[in-house]
Amino acid sequence: MTPEPPEEDQSAIVMEAIRARITPEQHGLLCRLWDGGDHLGWVTAKALLHRRPPAETRRALEGLGGSLVTEATGGMDESYVLRLLGALASERGRAFEDVLARYLAYSVKRYEDDAGVKEITQAEVERDLGITEPLLSAIYRLAMMALPSLANGGSGPPNWKLNVMRDIHDLTDVKDWHRFVREHALKGYDPAEPVRAAARDQYLARRQASTQARVDLPEFWLPNQFRVFISHVAQHKAEASALQAALHEFHVTGFVAHVDIEPTKEWEDEILFALRSAEALVALLTQDFHSSKWTDQEVGFVMGRAKLVVSVQLDDVAPYGFIGRGQAVNGKGRTPEQLARSLFGALARHETTRQSVAEAVVSGFARSAMPSAAEENAAMLGDLTYMDVELAAQIRAAYVSNTHIRSSAAARERAEGALRKWSL
Numbered sequence: 001m002t003p004e005p006p007e008e009d010q011s012a013i014v015m016e017a018i019r020a021r022i023t024p025e026q027h028g029l030l031c032r033l034w035d036g037g038d039h040l041g042w043v044t045a046k047a048l049l050h051r052r053p054p055a056e057t058r059r060a061l062e063g064l065g066g067s068l069v070t071e072a073t074g075g076m077d078e079s080y081v082l083r084l085l086g087a088l089a090s091e092r093g094r095a096f097e098d099v100l101a102r103y104l105a106y107s108v109k110r111y112e113d114d115a116g117v118k119e120i121t122q123a124e125v126e127r128d129l130g131i132t133e134p135l136l137s138a139i140y141r142l143a144m145m146a147l148p149s150l151a152n153g154g155s156g157p158p159n160w161k162l163n164v165m166r167d168i169h170d171l172t173d174v175k176d177w178h179r180f181v182r183e184h185a186l187k188g189y190d191p192a193e194p195v196r197a198a199a200r201d202q203y204l205a206r207r208q209a210s211t212q213a214r215v216d217l218p219e220f221w222l223p224n225q226f227r228v229f230i231s232h233v234a235q236h237k238a239e240a241s242a243l244q245a246a247l248h249e250f251h252v253t254g255f256v257a258h259v260d261i262e263p264t265k266e267w268e269d270e271i272l273f274a275l276r277s278a279e280a281l282v283a284l285l286t287q288d289f290h291s292s293k294w295t296d297q298e299v300g301f302v303m304g305r306a307k308l309v310v311s312v313q314l315d316d317v318a319p320y321g322f323i324g325r326g327q328a329v330n331g332k333g334r335t336p337e338q339l340a341r342s343l344f345g346a347l348a349r350h351e352t353t354r355q356s357v358a359e360a361v362v363s364g365f366a367r368s369a370m371p372s373a374a375e376e377n378a379a380m381l382g383d384l385t386y387m388d389v390e391l392a393a394q395i396r397a398a399y400v401s402n403t404h405i406r407s408s409a410a411a412r413e414r415a416e417g418a419l420r421k422w423s424l
Helices: 010-021 024-035 054-064 084-089 093-113 122-129 135-145 177-186 197-215 234-248 267-277 295-304 321-325 336-349 354-366 371-381 389-401 409-420
Strands: 042-044 069-072 079-082 119-121 161-163 226-231 252-255 280-285 308-313 327-330
Touching: 010 084, 010 177, 010 389, 024 054, 024 069, 024 079, 024 084, 069 197, 084 093, 084 135, 084 177, 093 119, 093 122, 093 135, 093 177, 119 122, 122 135, 135 161, 226 234, 226 267, 226 295, 226 336, 226 354, 234 252, 234 280, 234 336, 252 336, 267 295, 280 295, 295 308, 308 336, 327 336, 336 354, 354 371, 354 389, 371 409, 389 409
Parallel strands: 226 252, 226 280, 280 308, 308 327
Antiparallel strands: 042 079, 069 079, 119 161
């Protein structure tokens, strides 16, 4: 039997990609944050910005992101503190990674030899591992950065002591300590997280609200896609279903009542759930659309929520009433794929939908399931009319986290071309 190939170490790939994106100016900031930190690792803005252009330095600091550097709170002065990932991503990062990995392996070995061991001292590490300054003193700070899981308190330099980790018994089966350190530092990595505390709190609140909103959505909506209610008469459910399938390629999830409502569900309740949670409505206008008991009510419901309504003329009927005041797309003689592309363009351009469409496309790009899909999704980024710093950070994070994007230079080049349009 052929042995399975070893599992790819994603942590090493992601860490190297993060290091490669850090500019020389940002490396200088990381160095100042490490060298200038007090006993808690805090560096005041006054010291950090000393003899440096404040605006440029702040931009470089924010460019590092809150997963590497964070504004320290609780003090009188504006201060910043380096996080473990920031230390490992710095120019000294490989040495820091190595010394922390060696210390953790040593701690576990001490525990395996003597379950009663309570603390590890600087003198013991120097004696048994031969580690010298400045890395010997760095061990204490690196371990404390990893609180609470990789440290259990202690006393700092000179002659530091670190208490043995509370859950050290759970680490006795670790085989690759360098990988363990990287994975621990990368846990929760979010390149879009702001550095400043106020901005970070707002960002986390928005993310939590967005997550909660997705949790509360009906199950018939596909997650992380733009939500469109497709209003149609029963005789044209085939056209509605074909359009629903075609829209999926553009990260748009469509609701078609005759397809998405389960036989055991109350029909009206499910339609109401869809109307309340849709971000836009597409009305498939046919000669019999106005005679339906439901379609005009569906359009009015969504308009009452101040959501976009786009009418699609499938035959010679003209948009009427309030429908005629909105967006209109000619659908006569067009394939579902052609119609889906036109609708995507309309949704991507409209002021009420363009941000949500951008969020769906960026999410789809980050989840690309093969290199060809990554290229197609990257091309779609160029059609967007909305972009912000957080979305740009998510796109660039996907260069690292998604193996298919990482293997497609064409996808990354297309994505960067789209971001250049926004000067991001």
